[in-house]
Amino acid sequence: MFDTVCVGAGLIGGVQAALLRRSRHLPRPKVLLTDGARRPTFKSTLTKNIRQIAVNPGSRQLLQDVGAWDKLGNSPWAVHKITVWDAMGHGGLEFESKHEENPIFHMTEVPAISAAGVDAADDAGVELMFESKLQNIIVPNRFNQTIQDTDYVHFEIKEEKYETRLLLGCDGANSSVRKAAGLSSLSKNYDQRGFVCTVRAENVGDNRTAFQRFLPSGDVIALLPCEEDQLSIVWSCASSKAKMLEKLEEADLIAKINEVLVIDRTPSLIKQIHGSLSFIPKSIGLKTEMTVDPPRITEILSPTGSFPLGSALATNMVAPRTAILGDAAHRVHPFAGQGANMGWRDVELLTDSLERAHLSGIDYTSHLSLSKYEKVALIEHAAFMSGLEGLKQLYKTNSTPFVLARNVGTMFVNNNSALKDIFISRAS
Numbered sequence: 001m002f003d004t005v006c007v008g009a010g011l012i013g014g015v016q017a018a019l020l021r022r023s024r025h026l027p028r029p030k031v032l033l034t035d036g037a038r039r040p041t042f043k044s045t046l047t048k049n050i051r052q053i054a055v056n057p058g059s060r061q062l063l064q065d066v067g068a069w070d071k072l073g074n075s076p077w078a079v080h081k082i083t084v085w086d087a088m089g090h091g092g093l094e095f096e097s098k099h100e101e102n103p104i105f106h107m108t109e110v111p112a113i114s115a116a117g118v119d120a121a122d123d124a125g126v127e128l129m130f131e132s133k134l135q136n137i138i139v140p141n142r143f144n145q146t147i148q149d150t151d152y153v154h155f156e157i158k159e160e161k162y163e164t165r166l167l168l169g170c171d172g173a174n175s176s177v178r179k180a181a182g183l184s185s186l187s188k189n190y191d192q193r194g195f196v197c198t199v200r201a202e203n204v205g206d207n208r209t210a211f212q213r214f215l216p217s218g219d220v221i222a223l224l225p226c227e228e229d230q231l232s233i234v235w236s237c238a239s240s241k242a243k244m245l246e247k248l249e250e251a252d253l254i255a256k257i258n259e260v261l262v263i264d265r266t267p268s269l270i271k272q273i274h275g276s277l278s279f280i281p282k283s284i285g286l287k288t289e290m291t292v293d294p295p296r297i298t299e300i301l302s303p304t305g306s307f308p309l310g311s312a313l314a315t316n317m318v319a320p321r322t323a324i325l326g327d328a329a330h331r332v333h334p335f336a337g338q339g340a341n342m343g344w345r346d347v348e349l350l351t352d353s354l355e356r357a358h359l360s361g362i363d364y365t366s367h368l369s370l371s372k373y374e375k376v377a378l379i380e381h382a383a384f385m386s387g388l389e390g391l392k393q394l395y396k397t398n399s400t401p402f403v404l405a406r407n408v409g410t411m412f413v414n415n416n417s418a419l420k421d422i423f424i425s426r427a428s
């Protein structure tokens, strides 16, 4: 019998398992971390892995608290500035960290963080089972305080039967735990894929600036620094285009990426308006256009690949003795670099709920304890995701009045440092 079973040792599961064991407020629970895949291992090489993600300062702190961050050594790459600009106009945004020691985010390799999370869980005394897929999960119909055998969560691994007081689904977008618990999810398929690769580039300076460009038809390309002269490319585009990019020869792919970084698709009406009316904002001291000198890609260093993109939010995140976290509960478009960061936020919110329940003398596996987590997490994620969706729609449109409106909007935001501070703090 386990106190808690974390299903899935991706980016979220290992960290959740480690935090439960390290909690000073819970009675040292017996925790199992299990995954259908092999135990993640990682060797650092000169060229960074094809899959890298941006880790915000809040998540970095959590990873530090559970002992995972230090295992990454010097490999995380600090990013101090973000430049966002539009291929259809003069608008753009620049965010910059105020202090050298407080970067906006760190780029890290996905296999490295998964491995560090599992190693931290191992150090904390979590039991580990790999190549062990959870099957035949039976979630009880209700939480019963005066526990009967049938009130635990039952499951099988390799045809052996187990039970647990609490089951945590960190098992990704196709979560078996979510399905077994009957938790529904509202989802949207963008028919887009995220094309990814790691490249070498010149014109990067100290390579501490991330670039993101919104292109016509809803494409977004991000260049994320990850080494002195290396960038991780994430190009979100129609699925057919991503497949085409994957097939290109190196020279053609380099040319294609460099082209979209400089291409100007500003409608002629906007050029005219900008030419004749920009003296108005200038007269009150506003900067009316951004000149961006993006990096130039010179070499493709990694294999290329692409991942399906979509957005989803579970309508409920808990069931009797069961909760879901990370991509099992929500998925977002990668242009904001927040998917895993939202999952690590779940880890904090859930652990906080369990600890508060236990400190108040309530069974921390009870419905009362779990529903507090659900309430806070759903409110936070729903608000954030609707903001992201709005932004995505705003940049998807090519219609001239909308393009003009967003150019004016971004110009005002870019001139307002207080507003930009709010954006940065929300992303942290």
Ligand SMILES: Cc1cc2nc3c(=O)[nH]c(=O)nc-3n(C[C@H](O)[C@H](O)[C@H](O)COP(=O)(O)OP(=O)(O)OC[C@H]3O[C@@H](n4cnc5c(N)ncnc54)[C@H](O)[C@@H]3O)c2cc1C
Pocket: 007, 008, 009, 010, 011, 012, 013, 034, 035, 036, 037, 052, 053, 054, 055, 132, 133, 134, 135, 170, 171, 172, 173, 175, 176, 194, 195, 196, 234, 307, 308, 325, 326, 327, 328, 334, 336, 337, 338, 339, 340, 341, 342, 343
């Ligand atoms: C192109 C792209 C770029 C991204 N960039 C960023 C970024 O910059 N910043 C960011 O925060 N996020 C980013 N994300 C999102 C991020 O990758 C995901 O949010 C994150 O990987 C989710 O982690 P997870 O642990 O919830 O799920 P997963 O990583 O999917 O892990 C789930 C694990 O569960 C295991 N599993 C599944 N079913 C079972 C079962 N029945 N039994 C046992 N094990 C099981 C799987 O083997 C897997 O190991 C990006 C995503 C994409 C596609």
